[in-house]
Amino acid sequence: RVRVLSGIQPTSDSFHLGNYLGAVKQWVALQDEFDDAFYFIPDMHAITVPNDPAKLRERTRLSVAQLLALGVDPSKSTIYVQSHIPEIAQLTWVLSCITGFGEANRMTQFKDKSARQGAEAAGVGLFTYPILMAADILAFHVDAVPVGEDQRQHLELTRDLANRFNTRFGETLTVPRAYIVKEFAKIYDLQNPTAKMSKSADSDAGLINLLDEPKRSAKKIRSAVTDSDSVVAFDRENKPGVSNLLTIQAALTGRTIDDLVASYDGKQYGHLKVDTADVLTDFVTPLRGRVDELLADPAHLDAILAAGAAKARAVAAPTLREVYDKIGFLASS
Ligand code: TYM
Numbered sequence: 001r002v003r004v005l006s007g008i009q010p011t012s013d014s015f016h017l018g019n020y021l022g023a024v025k026q027w028v029a030l031q032d033e034f035d036d037a038f039y040f041i042p043d044m045h046a047i048t049v050p051n052d053p054a055k056l057r058e059r060t061r062l063s064v065a066q067l068l069a070l071g072v073d074p075s076k077s078t079i080y081v082q083s084h085i086p087e088i089a090q091l092t093w094v095l096s097c098i099t100g101f102g103e104a105n106r107m108t109q110f111k112d113k114s115a116r117q118g119a120e121a122a123g124v125g126l127f128t129y130p131i132l133m134a135a136d137i138l139a140f141h142v143d144a145v146p147v148g149e150d151q152r153q154h155l156e157l158t159r160d161l162a163n164r165f166n167t168r169f170g171e172t173l174t175v176p177r178a179y180i181v182k183e184f185a186k187i188y189d190l191q192n193p194t195a196k197m198s199k200s201a202d203s204d205a206g207l208i209n210l211l212d213e214p215k216r217s218a219k220k221i222r223s224a225v226t227d228s229d230s231v232v233a234f235d236r237e238n239k240p241g242v243s244n245l246l247t248i249q250a251a252l253t254g255r256t257i258d259d260l261v262a263s264y265d266g267k268q269y270g271h272l273k274v275d276t277a278d279v280l281t282d283f284v285t286p287l288r289g290r291v292d293e294l295l296a297d298p299a300h301l302d303a304i305l306a307a308g309a310a311k312a313r314a315v316a317a318p319t320l321r322e323v324y325d326k327i328g329f330l331a332s333s
Contacts, residue, residue: 006146010060011059011199016210020210023147038077043056044089045082062295066210067079068294069290084308084309094324094327107130137176141315149185193224194240208221208280214280217284218277224244232265232268248279
């Protein structure tokens, strides 16, 4: 079966627009194209930085509710929480033992995240994070992993580890490919349009949280940094702010960038900002209500997760057994 898989961390009170356009929007489309779609909440990744247990519990359910509200459909997709699949942690150990220390040390996201905490304060889990991510994928014989640009290096490590395991121990693991939609794989901060939109930016003025008050988000779009020119054109180099707004509007409407640019012929940046703000308002306005409705019935969410975990374990358990066997572990009877 051809399978797509991806995850999104439960580390904030709302997904942001970059998460949606770079990842979740593709997940929704791909659940119709693939035989299997596996989408999960990596709660084990969430504890690689200091965390509050009550918040983690709340945000894990909130993340599931957001996925459903955004269109991930439990009748088409297998939705689960990472810690419910013990085989992932078990596979992580085996993969850790074939990962080079230097190889892990080259992961740029570790450098960024550990620098933020102070190198001495960072946990070992933050360092081995990409190996856990490789296990997330390799446990499930995945073909495509839809992610944003910032996950590309982790996907490359995943491929390297799969190939290495197969070379040393015999063909076992499926080598996945990153599914990155170039146009939308990096949505930029509205105030600092050469940096990616991220919840860990110094200020949240350039961050669109999907569950924020729509008026507040619309205002952020209208206040986006552009440049001193006035011609609406797509030019990442010289007009990063304008290009970002065009990208956002194109992604939310399904129109092409060229079509949008043509429609702003003779118009000012103000028009682009107002239209993009309106399109965003239409998109986010129904979300909060849908999420609240889903959260009001936690038993329903838990039932989706229980069914998802059962299906996911049915795939991961045989993979782990084969890995254990190939590496020389005695079968436990
Ligand atoms: P996370 O939770 O940081 O982000 C979830 C997804 O959102 C994408 N993304 C963006 N895309 C475009 N523009 C942006 N500004 C932007 N910011 C974030 C991310 O690329 C990601 O696809 N390590 C992963 C979670 C993970 C995972 C996995 C993903 C754990 N195991 C296995 C795939 C497969 C992460 O922290 O994503």
